[in-house]
Amino acid sequence: MKKTISGWGRYPVQSCKLERPERYADLRTDAACVIARGQGRSYGDASLNQNGRVLLTERVNRLLELDLEQGILRAEAGVTLAKILDVIVPKGWFLPVTPGTKFVSLGGCVAADVHGKNHHHEGSFGDHVLSVELVMADGSRVTSTQNDKAELFWATVGGMGLTGIIGEVTLKLIPIQSAYMKVHHHAAENLEQLFSYMQDPDNDDRYSVAWIDSLATGKNLGRGIAMCGHHASEEEVPDDFHGGIKSARSCSIPFDFPAWALNPMTISAFNSRYRKKEGGRRYPFLSNYEPYFYPLDAIGNWNRMYGKHGFVQYQCVIPDATAFEGIRNLLEELSGSRRPSFLAVLKRLGPQGRGMLSFPMEGYTLALDLPIRDDGLFPLLNKLDKIVIQQGGRVYLAKDARLSADSFRAMYPRYDEWMKVKKMFDPENRFNSSLSRRLGIGEIE
Amino acid sequence: MSERVLILGATSAIARATAAAFAARGAALYLASRDADELRRISSDLHLRYGVAVHHGLFDAEATDTHPEFFKGVISAMPDLSGVVLAFGYLGDQLAARDFSVGEKVIAANFTGAASILSICANHFEALQRGFIIGISSVAGDRGRQSNYVYGAAKGALSLYLQGLRNRLYPSGVRVITVKPGFVDTAMTYGLPGLFLVAPPQDIGERIVRALGKSVDVVYLPWFWRYIMLIIKHIPEPIFKRMKL
Numbered sequence: 001m002k003k004t005i006s007g008w009g010r011y012p013v014q015s016c017k018l019e020r021p022e023r024y025a026d027l028r029t030d031a032a033c034v035i036a037r038g039q040g041r042s043y044g045d046a047s048l049n050q051n052g053r054v055l056l057t058e059r060v061n062r063l064l065e066l067d068l069e070q071g072i073l074r075a076e077a078g079v080t081l082a083k084i085l086d087v088i089v090p091k092g093w094f095l096p097v098t099p100g101t102k103f104v105s106l107g108g109c110v111a112a113d114v115h116g117k118n119h120h121h122e123g124s125f126g127d128h129v130l131s132v133e134l135v136m137a138d139g140s141r142v143t144s145t146q147n148d149k150a151e152l153f154w155a156t157v158g159g160m161g162l163t164g165i166i167g168e169v170t171l172k173l174i175p176i177q178s179a180y181m182k183v184h185h186h187a188a189e190n191l192e193q194l195f196s197y198m199q200d201p202d203n204d205d206r207y208s209v210a211w212i213d214s215l216a217t218g219k220n221l222g223r224g225i226a227m228c229g230h231h232a233s234e235e236e237v238p239d240d241f242h243g244g245i246k247s248a249r250s251c252s253i254p255f256d257f258p259a260w261a262l263n264p265m266t267i268s269a270f271n272s273r274y275r276k277k278e279g280g281r282r283y284p285f286l287s288n289y290e291p292y293f294y295p296l297d298a299i300g301n302w303n304r305m306y307g308k309h310g311f312v313q314y315q316c317v318i319p320d321a322t323a324f325e326g327i328r329n330l331l332e333e334l335s336g337s338r339r340p341s342f343l344a345v346l347k348r349l350g351p352q353g354r355g356m357l358s359f360p361m362e363g364y365t366l367a368l369d370l371p372i373r374d375d376g377l378f379p380l381l382n383k384l385d386k387i388v389i390q391q392g393g394r395v396y397l398a399k400d401a402r403l404s405a406d407s408f409r410a411m412y413p414r415y416d417e418w419m420k421v422k423k424m425f426d427p428e429n430r431f432n433s434s435l436s437r438r439l440g441i442g443e444i445e
Numbered sequence: 446m447s448e449r450v451l452i453l454g455a456t457s458a459i460a461r462a463t464a465a466a467f468a469a470r471g472a473a474l475y476l477a478s479r480d481a482d483e484l485r486r487i488s489s490d491l492h493l494r495y496g497v498a499v500h501h502g503l504f505d506a507e508a509t510d511t512h513p514e515f516f517k518g519v520i521s522a523m524p525d526l527s528g529v530v531l532a533f534g535y536l537g538d539q540l541a542a543r544d545f546s547v548g549e550k551v552i553a554a555n556f557t558g559a560a561s562i563l564s565i566c567a568n569h570f571e572a573l574q575r576g577f578i579i580g581i582s583s584v585a586g587d588r589g590r591q592s593n594y595v596y597g598a599a600k601g602a603l604s605l606y607l608q609g610l611r612n613r614l615y616p617s618g619v620r621v622i623t624v625k626p627g628f629v630d631t632a633m634t635y636g637l638p639g640l641f642l643v644a645p646p647q648d649i650g651e652r653i654v655r656a657l658g659k660s661v662d663v664v665y666l667p668w669f670w671r672y673i674m675l676i677i678k679h680i681p682e683p684i685f686k687r688m689k690l
Contacts, residue, residue, distance in 0.1 A: 001636030022458055022632045023483050059458070062490035076486070087494055 005054070008303050009043035010310030011372055011401055014050040014434060022059045024076065027135045027165050035433035036165045038078055038105025042112060043313045044401025045434035046160055052432075055165060057107055063087060064168065071173035072130065077107025077166040089289070093173040094231065096128035100345075102294050107166035112398035113158035113358040115365075117207035117229075117293075120350040124360050126157030127353055128172045134164035137426040141167065146354075155421035158355030160397055162431045162442055163422060176231040180241075181207075181292040183229040187279030191222020191331065195324050198226050198348055198364075206230040207292075211278070212344035213271045214368070215264060217335045222328065224346070225279045229292055241286060252300030256308040259373060267340045305342070306371040314381055315359075315367040315396040316388045317349055323364040326391040330366060330384055337380050341368040356418035359396040367399070378402055397435065405440035415441075448472035449523045453504060453562060454533025456483040458631035459581060462650025463530055468495035470654070475519050475526075477504035478533070506533050506558030507550070516565045528577035528620075529566045530653070531559055534600070536633050541595040548595040555599035560606055567610055570619045577620040579653060580607040584625050584665065587674045590690045611662060622656055623663045627670035642669070 006013040021027055027036075036055045037047035047054065057078035065074040071093050073084065081095060082102040088094065099114040108114075113126045122128075131145045132153060142164070144153035156163045186203060188194035194210055197203050205228035212224035296302050303311070318326035327346065334341060345367045352361040370377055385407045388395060394411035395403050409415060422429075422442055429442045436442050448471070452464050455476035464474055468491045476484055476491075476499060484501040492499045500522045504515050520526060535554035541547045563578065570576030585593055586600030604623055611621035628634055628643045649666050656664045665671035680688070 018636075020632070020635050023456065023480065024486060025480075025482060062486045063493040064486060064489050066493050083494075 005040065005048065006310065007043050007045060007047055007401070008041050009312055009399075009401060010303055010306070010308075011312065012045055012048070012434070013310075014045070014048045016049050016052065016054040018054050018056055020056040020059060024060055024167065027055070027057070027060060027167050029135060029137055029139055029165065029430055031430075033430050033432045034165075035431060035436075036077075036107060036111075036161050038108040039080060039103055041101060041104045041108060043399040045438065046112070046398055046400075047108075048434040049432070050434050057105060057165075060167070061105075066091075068093075071175060072170060073173055074168060074170040075106055077105060077110070077169055079106050080104065081106065081109070088173060089176070089179050092175055092177070094176045094289070096122060096172060096174045097125045098293055100294065101297055102290075103297060106169050106171070107161075108398075110157055110166055110169055111159060111161040112396075113353065113355045113360070114398070115347075115349065115360050117209045117347060119360055120204075120208070120348040121206060123350060124158075124353050124355070124358060126154075126355050126358065129157065130170040130172055131168075132156055132166060132170075133168040135167050136164045137428060137430045142425075151421050152425060154354045155356050155418050155425075157353075158358030159418065159422075160357065160435060160441075161433065162436055163425055164431060177234045178232045178237045179289055180232040180237050180286045181229045181289055182232040182236050182284055183227060183287050183292060184284040185278055185281045186226040186228070187275070188222075188224055188226060190216075190220055191224075191324070191328055194222055194224050194226060194346070195364075198346070203228060208348060210346040211274070212331070212346055212366075213275055214331075214334065214341040214344040215268045215271055221331055221335065223275070224344075225275065227278075227292075229287070231289075232286055237286060251298070253302055253304040255304065257305050259307045259309070259371075261307070262305060262340070262342055262371060264338070264340045267342055270342075306369070307373075309372045311369055311371045312377065312381065312401050313367060313369050313399040314384060315365060315399045316384070316393055317359065317361055317363050317365040317396075318388065318391045318393040319361060319363040322391045326387060326393065327364055327366055329387050333380070333383060333387070334368065337376075339370060339373075339377065339380065341370050343367070343369040356414040356421070357397070357412055359394060359398070361394070363393065365396075367396075382407075397439075400435070403439060405438070408439040408441070448527045449475070449525055451475045451477065451519055451523070451526060451529045451566075453477050453529065453531045454506065455487060455501070456480050457532055457534070457633075458646040459626065459629060459649050459653075460530070460532035461487060462646040462648075463532060463653045464491055464650075465494070465647075466650040466654040467530075468497045468499070471495075471497060472527075473498040473523065474500065475523050476501040477515070477519070479503065479505050504562075506562065507553045509558060509561035512562045512565055516562070516569070520569070526569075526576070528570075528579065528657075529563075530579045530581070531563065532581045533558070534581065534583070534633075536593070536596055539592075541593075542591075551595050552599045555596065556602045556606070559603050563606065563610065567614060567619070571614055571617045574617050575619065577622065577657060578607075578610065578614075579622045579624060579657070580604075581624045581626065581653075582607065584627050584670050584674050587625070588678055588685075592690065620657070622661065624653055624656070624666060625663065625670065625674075626666045627673070629666075642667070 034053040061078035097116045115124045208228040210226045216223040349360045456478045488499040537551040582604045583600040585597040607623040
């Protein structure tokens with residue numbers, strides 16, 4: 001079925017030929033190029049294939065095995081993290097790594113090798129995947145693990161769906177004693193303070209993330225709140241505690257906001273309110289896991305806030321050594337451009353994993369939501385790319401809609417190694433997407 | 446005592462949703478279809494999600510001679526069967542009208558196979574003086590149209606069969622419900638042009654289970670199809686034969 005679709009950022013919008021198999025056996029390849037699409041929650045064009053096939057995996061979403069002794073789950077890749085959590089949390093298990101929304105597919109988490117607020121301790125999603133079953137270019141099904149066919153495994157983890165259709169995933173879960181998080185907020189007046197909070201081992205916790213007031217400038221640049229937390233133990237949750245249980249208040253954005261709705265004034269009003277409320281919490285508190293991990297999931301279709309032209313999420317990582325300088329440069333560029341970012345989030349990342357095209361590397365990652373209002377945004381982002389490359393960092397492909405092929409090569413030095421595996425398993429380059437073509441990925445030279 | 450339900454044709458989207466809606470209220474399930482791999486996948490999924498017992502077994506609607514043996518197997522796995530959902534169906538394609546070998550398959554899958562297994566189920570429940578039979582027919586069976594009249598004829602025959610069965614089993618206290626879905630977002634309809642008001646299968650599944658708690662005999666899903674079909678059924682034939690529906 002021909003249809004125009006987009007990623008979560010609603011840019012770009014492209015016409016693709018959609019297929020939606022309902023049986024596992026219908027995850028098939030043929031001569032035409034194809035890309036799998038789970039929930040379409042990557043931001044740019046990673047799940048698009050202009051004028052080509054897009055295979056929707058949303059109905060191939062069954063849970064297949066759950067070992068409650070060892071915490072091992074095997075499921076079809078189309079299942080969402082939300083459905084997994086519904087089943088495992090009441091049984092005392094949790095996802096080892098989770099991105100900022102639970103409305104993503106399991107296969108997408110592998111393809112983008114997503115990270116969470118615990119990367120500095122526990123690595124990325126792929127580190128906890130025990131095996132992946134791929135539907136290959138020749139139609140065969142191949143299972144790879146971290147040790148067996150390891151090169152295929154680590155080309156698939158972070159491989160943006162370009163090695164095959166991810167069919168089944170086996171995942172190691174982590175045990176929890178409650179559905180609650182013990183959370184501690186630290187308000188910082190500027191970037192220096194924020195960094196020192198995040199680096200201080202005394203403040204550190206299993207999970208940490210920082211919200212940055214993107215409009216603060218000058219001596220307040222980088223003003224924000226570090227939010228650290230861990231899964232509350234049984235003792236940490238009083239018997240009579242019922243607060244924070246899944247709030248019934250969830251709403252949905254029913255239409256595209258007009259372009260002027262998010263402007264420096266409204267954003268600054270939101271930011272100062274948010275800073276007062278969340279920054280004012282001086283003592284640790286209990287929170288349900290959902291508002292802690294998935295604050296934006298409570299607002300359905302929040303991507304509509306950015307208006308009908310969509311937005312770009314610019315997420316990059318700057319290596320540890322120059323992280324402070326680099327992040328400050330990026331924030332300065334941004335505040336100098338008078339392009340307010342509604343959301344600015346800073347996280348720590350631990351050592352680089354084994355995924356050849358994986359995003360995380362040891363350092364700090366900054367994510368910015370930038371509405372597309374005019375042609376001026378893209379030159380600014382190219383400027384940010386230069387800073388990132390100069391510092392030895394990279395941009396996250398799952399969020400990307402506009403990176404150039406040259407910048408991609410400069411940011412992902414293991415591309416050649418990845419390409420060797422790709423050629424071996426998909427010599428005709430049948431798995432490609434609008435993103436892969438834009439970045440020149442997989443082209444046979 | 447909790448329910449025990451047999452789902453025939455368990456791998457379709459509507460059947461999956463109906464099975465999930467039954468499992469959500471604690472029913473144990475027996476899933477049957479031709480596709481062993483899909484049966485295993487759906488069974489483990491429903492078991493893990495809802496914690497209910499889920500059995501499964503192979504069932505081929507067209508192989509009517511295997512039906513008695515199949516039903517014995519179901520009863521030995523689930524002796525206290527409470528009801529049956531007949532969810533299999535086969536749309537075929539436009540060829541069904543021109544090429545009888547295709548049309549024959551459509552009739553065999555939608556009607557002959559259904560009549561065969563339903564007669565076995567009906568005898569079983571009649572003897573026990575309890576139970577329910579939910580037959581998923583189609584609005585396509587309400588009036589013959591050039592676009593799919595072989596399918597429509599088979600589903601129309603199924604609707605009539607269920608009507609007669611309801612009449613026969615009423616004194617025995619066995620419920621017979623005829624479900625007539627309109628356009629549902631399934632593999633059968635995905636990408637077809639000209640569809641409107643397409644319902645998600647989850648809604649249809651939940652409403653099918655809910656119909657059990659109401660005193661209804663024929664359920665159109667979603668409800669407005671009752672009125673759409675009322676109009677379509679009342680268009681005079683001299684006009685209808687000229688229309689392109």
